[in-house]
Amino acid sequence: MKIKLKFMSTVFMSVFLMGLVTGCDALKETDEKILAVVDAYKSADSETFFKKMESNTSSAVGLECLLDSVKSGNTEGMNAVYQKVYELTKDIEVSVEKSDALDVNVTVKTKDASEAIEAAMLAAAAEGPEAFADMPGWLLEGLDNAVDKELTLTFDSRNNDLKGFSMASNHEFLEALTAGAYPYLGCTMTTCTDSVDDSSYYMVANSDIVHYSTDYYFLSLEGLEYTEDDLQELENEVSKELVDSDGIKSGILRGDNYIAEYMYINYDEASNFTLSRLGLVDSSDRSAEISLKATITGFEEEGMTCETTDFGSGVIEKRKQN
DSSP, rough: HHHHHHHHHHHHOOOOOOHHHHHHGGSSOHHHHHHHHHHHHHTTTTTHHHBOOOOOTHHHHHHHHHHHHHHHHSSSHHHHHHHHHHHTTOOOEEOOOSSSSEEEEEEEEEOOHHHHHHHHHHHHHHHHHHHHOHHHHHHHHHHTTOEEEEEEEEEOOOGGGOOBBBBTTHHHHHHHHHOOOOGGGGGGEEEEEEETTTTEEEEEEEEEEEEEEEEEEEEOTTTOOOOOHHHHHHHHHHHTTTEEEEEEEEEEOSSSSEEEEEEEEEEETSOHEEEEESSOOOOTTOOOEEEEHHHHHHHTTTEEEEEEEEOOHHHOOOOOOO
């Protein structure tokens, strides 16, 4: 009998200690836990936020940088984007439907700039290399055109191994939390230039995965005595090769001494068939994921010069530390 009592007291103590380790969250209702995530975000409390949402993912880095930036008040480069996102969402309203299910209905009233950001990015691509390379510029333009939005979404409240709610499973919630800017928060911009054929390549990547790119191919008109009719004929010929399909837009740029072709690609929307036809992915590869590291290596082997920047966001250094 004494052995049994000792065993039961040991089990009780283990449960008690687990409660101390995991905190009071283990005793809270799911709706309270989700609202605690929102409160941590609204107060820019990075430590508390990542106790409740898993932090060991590459997608966590951008949100971590945003919350750190809000605390510091930094407004340079990408930090201006972070400040704008927070300004739009600091008063976000979230209500959670009580449920015993692991998938919980959540209603969010917020600002949303997801469509405006992509429109601004596409417009920057059509404007030219400098405009597209200025990622904070087109992000801020998109955020300036945010609209009021109310949506109901599903929150996955599974908390595997007590590491926090899954960021991957709650991507839609995190987008709503950040005015639609979540996919861009941890992104970098890589520029690769080829001085031989006067071309340049720009890639927006999150960690090693390229999500957007724009390529530019320039033809110098210096010293060439083209008439306006000649230029129009040349433009007509180039136009025959342009691609316009889901996730891919291309067009022509004209300047005083050049004509150029550009191609913008959203790899999350472009079909594998079209990407394969353009020679960007292998026809047998159904993932259509473009590795930033492998692409840079390939470009540098061809003699190009590549440079990657995070515009002072800090994501490059944080990923090195992780």
